[in-house]
Amino acid sequence: MSWGIIHFLFPYPEKVKYGKVILSKNNEVIGATLNTSDKWCLYSSLEDVDPFFIKAITQKEDKWFYYHFGINPISVFRAVFYNLTSQKRVSGASTITMQVVRLLEPKERTYLNKLKEAFRAYQLECTYSKDEILEMYINSIPFGGNIEGIKAATVLYLQKNPNALSTAESSMLSIIPNRPTSLSIQHQKEFLKSERDKWIVRYYEEGIISDDEKYSALLEPLHIKRENMPRTTPHLNRRLINKYPLDKVIKTNIDVGKQIKAEKIISKYSRRQSGLGIYNAAALIIDNKTNNVIAYIGSQDYDDDQNAGQIDGNLALRSPGSTLKPLIYALGFDRGILTPKLQILDVRHDFGSYSPVNYDEQFRGEVTVTEALKQSLNIPAVSILEKIGTPALINSLKNAGFNTIKRQEKRLGLSLALGGCGVNLTELTGLYAAFAQEGSYTPLHFTSAEIDSSKHQIVTPESAYMIYEILSQLKRPDFPNNYQNSFHAPPIAWKTGTSYGRRDAWSVGYNKEYTVGVWCGNFNNIGVPGLTGAETATPLLFSLFQSLYTGNNISKWEYDIPEHIFEREVCATSGKVPNIFCDHLVSDTFIPGVSHTEKCTHLKNYFVSTDSSFYYCHDCLPKEGGYIKKQYANPSVELMTFYLENNLPFNAPPQHNPKCRTSITGVAPQIISPVEGREYIITDKSTELEMKAHLSPDVAYTYWYVNDHFIKKVERGQSLFHQFKFGQNKISCTDDKGRNAEIYIFVK
Known part of the structure; x- marks a missing residue:
């Protein structure tokens, strides 16, 4: 006491x-x-x-x-x-x-x-x-x-x-x-x-x-000289000091040799890029075996006061561009709506008030899933996201450590597929490290004390494998044209991204051993006309990957094929299970019990006159013969509209028998704008919404109705705009063959 x-x-x-x-x-x-x-x-x-x-x-x-x-x-x-x-x-x-x-x-x-x-x-x-x-x-x-x-x-x-x-x-x-x-x-x-x-x-x-x-x-000679305190990772040091304010000693997982190599590469590369008006760059390197961050470069030079070098590019919130698309496609694989050879649409499409276009403002009609992801096409990615649902993607991103998404999720929509959100390089690189680890996300370890080994299976090993097969193909549109060392490029899967306004250039790649994420741009958010993920960030990505290997000791990793993935023959035209008329087949990867099993319908049988000038329906088919059976293309209404609007030839069937007295049932109009069931908020009562529909090729004009009141007769290809009243509105469209479609929207 x-x-x-x-x-x-x-x-x-x-x-x-x-x-x-x-x-x-x-x-x-x-x-x-x-x-x-x-x-x-x-x-x-x-x-x-x-x-x-x-x-x-x-x-x-x-x-x-x-x-x-x-x-x-x-x-x-x-x-x-x-x-x-x-x-x-x-x-x-x-x-x-x-x-x-x-x-x-x-x-x-x-x-x-x-x-x-x-x-x-x-x-x-x-x-x-x-x-x-x-x-x-x-x-x-x-x-x-x-x-x-x-x-x-x-x-x-x-x-x-x-x-x-x-x-x-x-x-x-x-x-x-x-x-x-x-x-x-x-x-x-x-x-x-x-x-x-x-x-x-x-x-x-x-x-x-x-x-x-x-x-x-x-x-022993007296070798003693006062030097400055080492400052190998200034951005990471500041990040960890803020995170662990009570720790006297913070032991990181940084590999000093790899860190210094990466710093020199980025510094030298940024000096060259500065001539193009691109002043900042950042990178993160992860050891996939341990999930340790072994190199952390927050900017091109911490002491570059003229270009905000002290900003940490690994934490800066930026638009990810197209870099989230692989996750969208992987979720599509896991839900069975996609396989790599499946043909999907790349046509003009309005998603309510959201009307994205591709980077080159061109549309390709129909492409395979593989080509859509390789070419980073926008319409297919948004269409797939619409099918799987934005909440599913948001939930996967949150499970993959995207803390910024948690704060933004209430205001995120379909634009998320094209970079309509804020992420940082640390989060994005961690996502691709999960792809390298069979779709399993483990939190990144910046220090030796961080031993969190909890796992989130954000996608299945099967879909992660299919993504790797697509992203590892060397002959790709996003491979930089000016990169001279492609012959020595290590075998990796990678994806590029360019944000709106060309403010952010991304390139993230992975193999079995490492995941590397790169961002290039300007911290002041000024866009540069020549800035793209392919031409700006990817050369730096490959240089960093090469620095991780000594001499020609480059990994020849091949992705382990998951146990529950197989190959099957599909129709080369549609990518679906072949029908009796499918005479050209290709091999496609699929997940048994999960992947779609829809049979191909890219052709349809018609009974046509002997001169093929018209076809007969069931009611007007001559009982005494005098007709032949032929197959014609059977595209969707959207694809058919794309062919017709762009004057592209396709094997279209002839017109229906003009002497037929029976009204035939065909493809009814498909109202694509406004979007069915959607709520539209307008601030000005004079605001008009576009009314538009996909039509069969035999349709010349349509009749539009709102709340059962006739509005206007519109010729094919013409646009119609209308001012809607507040509350629920019924929209009807009838084509010149008597086929009808209707939807409901709510305006407030």
Whole structure:
């Protein structure tokens, strides 16, 4: 109880004030901060310090350290005797524990303060172990200027860690703390060397070094020079210091060799790109086996003040362009609506008020899923997202660590497929690392303490495999035309992206070993006409990938084929299960029990006149014969409209028998604008919405009705705009063959 009261009245001295030190995966110092007193004081445990330095410093300062309780009585009596007989202060009798007190609470050197030091030393001994006190000591002893502690001294003076010291270096550092001014490394190098050699001999005489160690140490030149504190990963350092404000030591997973290579590549590349008005770049490299971030480059140059080099491009919120499309297609594979050879539409399409176009403002009619993803076509991606649902994509992104999406999800729509959201390079690279790991996402590990191994299966291994097969094809439209080293390019799967206004160029690639993400652009958000993911970011991506391998030691990884994926023959025209008329087949990958099994209908049988000028329906088919059976193209209404609007030839059937008295049932109009069931918000009562429908090729004009009131007769190809009343509206369209379609919308 009394001891507790004493501690309450006389609180413990404040512990050592440490700055923060950031280490690489191999414990190299890659960054540090000053402490609150603007001193370089970095924490190091006793285990991380050369054992001889510990021996030397205790032998020199307090050889009985482990045998007294903070105060050495023999030293005290000897000091009193010498000081009295010499009439001046000759010896202070300070133990290491007392020196720790003085370092923590500096006071004027008086006898009264000496007594206070003794009391504090006793307090420390009652509270901490000997090793803890010794650790405080070696971490706070002065080494000249604003350098305190062995860690800061070895890093700044010798450019190494304290566990890598030679006998000579340990001897030299053991004598500086008592005389940091007279043994200054800048002005007293010769004197420092002579004092070092003197103490090397003394340590030998005291039996703590051997003969060989003594002679080797005496022959060792004095290599000591103050350098700046390393700053290998300045952006990551700041990120981790903000994340772990209480940690004295932050050990990252950075591979210094790969980090420095990547920095040089990006710096050199950015200087070339600056001539095009592209000033900033960032990159992230992940080791897929561990999910460790091994290289982190936040900008082209942290010290580039003219181009905002201190901004962290790995955290900057930017539009991802087309880089989310592989996830959309993978979800389509998992829902069974897609397979790689399936033909899908690339035609003009209005998704309500959203009317995307392709990057080249052209439409291709019908393309395979593979080609749609390889060419990064916009209409197919948005169409697929509409089918799988925006919430499904958002949920997958949240499971893949996209924290920014969580904050935006309430206002995200179909434009998400084309970059209508904000993401950062860290999130995007983590997504592609999941593709490399069979569709399983694990949080990225920036530090050795981050061991979160939780997994989220964002897509199946089967769909991840199909995505890899598509994205790893070398002959692709997004391969840079000006990249001269394609022959040496490592085998990877990659995807590019360019944001609206050409503000962001992305390229993210992966193989079994690494995932690399690259962003190029301007932090000030100014677009550049020549900026694209293919021409701007992809050359940098391949350069970074090549830097990860030595010589020709390039991985020849092939993606492991999942157990539950197979191949089947499909119609080359439609990509669907072949029908009897499908005479050209190709092999396609599919997931049994999941992938679509719809039979091909790209042809349709017609009974036509002998001259093929018209066809007969069931009601007008001549009973006496005089007709032939022929097959004609059977495109969807949307594809047929595309052919007709672009004057593209196709094997269309002839007109219906003009003498037929029976009204035949054919393809009714398909209202595509407005969108059925959608809610439209208008701010001006005079706002008009477009009314548009896909029509069969035999239709010349249509009749439009709103709320059962006739509006207008419209010829094929003409547009119609109408001002709707607030509330629910019924829209009807009847073609000139009497076929009808109707939808409901809500206007407010």
